[in-house]
Amino acid sequence: MSSTRKRLYIKTYGCQMNVYDSERMKDVLTPLGYETSDEAEGSDLVIINTCHIREKAAEKLYSDLGRLRPFKDAKAESGGMTIAVAGCVAQAEGPEIMRRAPTVDLVVGPQSYHKLPELIARAHRARGEALDTEFEVEDKFDLLPAERHVEGYSAFVTVQEGCDKFCTFCVVPYTRGAEWSRPVDQLVNEIRRLAAKGVREITLLGQNVNAYHGAPPAGREADGPWGLGQLLRHIALIGGIERVRYLTSHPRDMDEDLIAAHRDETKIMPYLHLPIQSGSDRILKAMNRQHTYAEYAELIARMREVRPDIAISGDFIVGFPGETDADFEDTMKCVREIGYASAFSFKYSRRPGTPGAAMPNQIDETVKTERLHALQALLDEQQTGFNRSQIGRTLPVLFEKAGRIAGQLHGRSPYLQSVHVDGPAELIGRIGMVRIEDASRNSLSGQLVGAEQDVA
Ligand code: SAM
Ligand code: SF4
Numbered sequence: 001m002s003s004t005r006k007r008l009y010i011k012t013y014g015c016q017m018n019v020y021d022s023e024r025m026k027d028v029l030t031p032l033g034y035e036t037s038d039e040a041e042g043s044d045l046v047i048i049n050t051c052h053i054r055e056k057a058a059e060k061l062y063s064d065l066g067r068l069r070p071f072k073d074a075k076a077e078s079g080g081m082t083i084a085v086a087g088c089v090a091q092a093e094g095p096e097i098m099r100r101a102p103t104v105d106l107v108v109g110p111q112s113y114h115k116l117p118e119l120i121a122r123a124h125r126a127r128g129e130a131l132d133t134e135f136e137v138e139d140k141f142d143l144l145p146a147e148r149h150v151e152g153y154s155a156f157v158t159v160q161e162g163c164d165k166f167c168t169f170c171v172v173p174y175t176r177g178a179e180w181s182r183p184v185d186q187l188v189n190e191i192r193r194l195a196a197k198g199v200r201e202i203t204l205l206g207q208n209v210n211a212y213h214g215a216p217p218a219g220r221e222a223d224g225p226w227g228l229g230q231l232l233r234h235i236a237l238i239g240g241i242e243r244v245r246y247l248t249s250h251p252r253d254m255d256e257d258l259i260a261a262h263r264d265e266t267k268i269m270p271y272l273h274l275p276i277q278s279g280s281d282r283i284l285k286a287m288n289r290q291h292t293y294a295e296y297a298e299l300i301a302r303m304r305e306v307r308p309d310i311a312i313s314g315d316f317i318v319g320f321p322g323e324t325d326a327d328f329e330d331t332m333k334c335v336r337e338i339g340y341a342s343a344f345s346f347k348y349s350r351r352p353g354t355p356g357a358a359m360p361n362q363i364d365e366t367v368k369t370e371r372l373h374a375l376q377a378l379l380d381e382q383q384t385g386f387n388r389s390q391i392g393r394t395l396p397v398l399f400e401k402a403g404r405i406a407g408q409l410h411g412r413s414p415y416l417q418s419v420h421v422d423g424p425a426e427l428i429g430r431i432g433m434v435r436i437e438d439a440s441r442n443s444l445s446g447q448l449v450g451a452e453q454d455v456a
Helices: 016-032 057-075 089-098 110-125 184-196 228-236 257-265 280-288 292-305 325-338 363-389
Strands: 006-012 034-036 045-050 081-085 105-107 154-158 199-207 243-247 271-273 310-316 342-347 394-402 407-413 418-422 432-438 443-448
Touching: 006 016, 016 034, 016 045, 016 110, 016 154, 016 199, 045 057, 045 089, 057 081, 057 089, 057 310, 081 089, 081 110, 089 105, 089 110, 105 110, 154 184, 184 228, 199 228, 228 257, 257 292, 257 325, 280 325, 292 325, 310 363, 325 363, 342 363, 363 432, 394 418, 418 432
Parallel strands: 006 034, 006 045, 045 081, 081 105, 154 199, 199 243, 271 310, 310 342, 418 443
Antiparallel strands: 394 407, 394 432, 407 418, 432 443
């Protein structure tokens, strides 16, 4: 272990899985003497953790690299600055990045983060050798440090990577490879350690998390692979863990056991992120989503049957090739019928190498923009309405940190809403009961009503 402290700056783009990966890269580098810094300038190591899901990812990367150049030059006399590119753009375009950007010292794909110390050493010897974009995921989680540095009381844990669904708009199957699930025991060990550090809420992550099918715990081999429902129930038994969530699911993989787990296990929060992308059966077919709108609506109805208060969230894409006004109207109808508590919506982005990119009838940008505005106005209205429907209710809130105003606490409701309330700092890391008095599109506020549940 090195005794000299070095500064590490990581810039993270994209989804929560990248946030998790950035945390794990810090865990790998801490034993080498790296401490995280909030600024790239003056840092010894800068990592850009990229996302490839929508276009402009590569442009963003090259403009970041341009901004880093003067910092790297300035640091040349005092130990130098190593610049690494990680994430899905690294995976997809590694050799091109090394060729085009001489400021980059190393390129590391998502399955090779445990090899960072070796890659940094190799980059210091000879730049051209430090490129690792292996696809094998098997080793990574065994070889990452068991110790995780965590801040706060809610933590992400990646349980599944990759995807075999091949939706025609999506690069994930190409950048993250085939679906692969971590063994149950490995996850339980990681979560036990997090619980011992005070974590109370776990969000299980996967590009297609409900396709989880991990090796069962020791002694339960006869079960065969466990699904997500079994995993959630098992994690809910870990001492100290009070809340369990998961992201992001595909409608085709919502099996009966997972639905039943929402009915039986109160630690599974009443919140489901279940993207549909489009309300038009014609577009769903062209997207290769492998289900219809009616099947999706039926699934949501089942979820509401077992957990009537469940908050539904989703993702939508407007302007997929061939989308007509009537198809878009089907998406608006879907939103009105389902009723979303929150949602993410995007303009279709043409990803080279995916079938969608080669389809005829690509939609004009101005049409995409108009449709996105109309959809977002409706989704915003629904989100505000959902938040306001909580006024008068008393909700359990997990307090995560002090609020921006002195004396205020910030926490999350079971439905993942931000909640602000006046209260003592001792409540941070605990669940308190809050009577909701006001709500806007982005947050709730109210009064602490004392009867907090001490989970510390
Ligand atoms: N596996 C999840 C599913 O099937 O619903 C989605 C995971 S994907 C990483 C996150 C979201 O990015 C998608 O739900 C989709 O809405 C959006 N997305 C993916 N590819 C896109 C593209 N080419 N253009 C616009 N949005 C895209
Ligand atoms: Fe991409 Fe999700 Fe479709 Fe997989 S299921 S290809 S991650 S959108």
